Amino acid sequence: MLESQRQKQKLKTKNNIIEVALKQFAKDGLTTTRTADIASIAKVSHGTIFAHFETREILLGEVIEEFGRRITSRLHELVSSNCEMKEVLQAHLQGISEYEEFYTRLILESRLLNEDARNSIIMIQSAVSFHIIQVAEREMKEGKIREMPVDLLFNTWIGLVHHYLINSDLFTKENSVLKTYGDKLINHYLNLIAN
Template sequence: MSKKEAIIQAATYLFSRKGFKDTRMVEISTLTGAAEGTIFYHFKNKEELFLYILEKFKKDITDEFELYIRENEFKNGLDTIEKAVAFYLDLAGTMEDRFLLLHRHDAYELAEANPVCRGYLDTIYTCLLNIFERAVLRGQKDGSIRDMPAKKASLIVLSMVDGLVRLNTYNLYHADALYGELIESVRRMLQKS
C-alpha cells in the first residue's frame, strides 16, 4: 500500500470515528507513520483530504450500484427494489467506515460552506434515490408496483433503508434482525392490493 493510500485509509477511519473537526493531522501522521509533511505533500489541508475521501466514496458507491443493477436480472420493479435494498445493506457493511463518515453531522456542516462537499453528498444520495425511483417506475409499468408518486415512494424506501443502516452503523441495532420486516414493509407500501 502506498503512503497516499495509507493516509486515505487512516483519515477515513479517524474522520468516521472522531469526525472531521476533531481529527487532527498529527493523529493521521501517527497512525500511518507518515510525516505531516508527507500528508501535506499529497493534500494541502485537512479539508482537501476529507473532500478527496468523500469524492472517492461517491465514485465507489455509484459505480458499485450501477454495476450491480447492470449485471443482475430482476423479475420486475418490485424485485429490483427488494434486491437494491439488500445490496444497499451489504454495501453499508463492506464500506462501514465510509457510511459512518456519511452519517456524521460534520459532512453536512462542511457542505453548508463548501459547494464541492455539498455536490458530493447530493450525488451520493441522488444516485441511490434514482436507483429506487427507476425500479418504482419499472414496477408501475410491469404492474408489480401500484400507481403512486415514484419520487416520493423512492424517498420513503431510501429513508427506511438508510435509517436502518444508521442504527447498525452506530451499533444501536443489527440491520440483519430487521431485514425481513423492512422488505415486508416495502412490499406493503408498493405492491398493488
C-alpha cells in the first residue's frame, strides 16, 4: 500500500514536470529552456528533474512524445472514418492549435534537436499524414479531388500550415495564427486540390 502511494506520487510529479516543461519549452524554446526554470515553476528541486529524467534531452523527448500522443489522440477523436477532406484538415488544425506555441517551436527548432526527438516529430507527422492520405485516396477515387501523388498532397498542406506558423508575426501579432487564418488556409488548400 505504501509503495503504491509512493508510485502514485512519483507518477504525479513526473506528469507535472512534463506539463510544466511543455509550457516552458513553448515559451522559451526547445533548445534554450533551462531545467532549473522548469524545476522552479513545477515547484520541485532541480535534482527531482533528473531523478525522473536522466538528461535534459530525455525530458524534451518525453515532452515531444506526450505532445504527439495528445495530437494524434485528438485527431482520432475528431475524425470519423467516412469524413471529408475539409473535416480532416479542420481536425488537424484544431489539434495543433491547442498547442500552437509548442508546435511552432517544434517545427522551428527541429533541425537543432537530437535524432530521437526528430524521429518523434516524424512519427507525429506520420500519424497526421495517415488520416489525410486515407481521405485523399478515397476522394480521388470518387473524383472529388485531383489525382496526384499523396506524399505531395500531404507535404503541400503541411508546408502551407508551417509557413503560417513560422511567419506568424507577419500575419497576426497577438492572436493564434491558426484560429485567425485556419478557415482561409483550408479553403485555399481545398481549391488547390479540387477536381
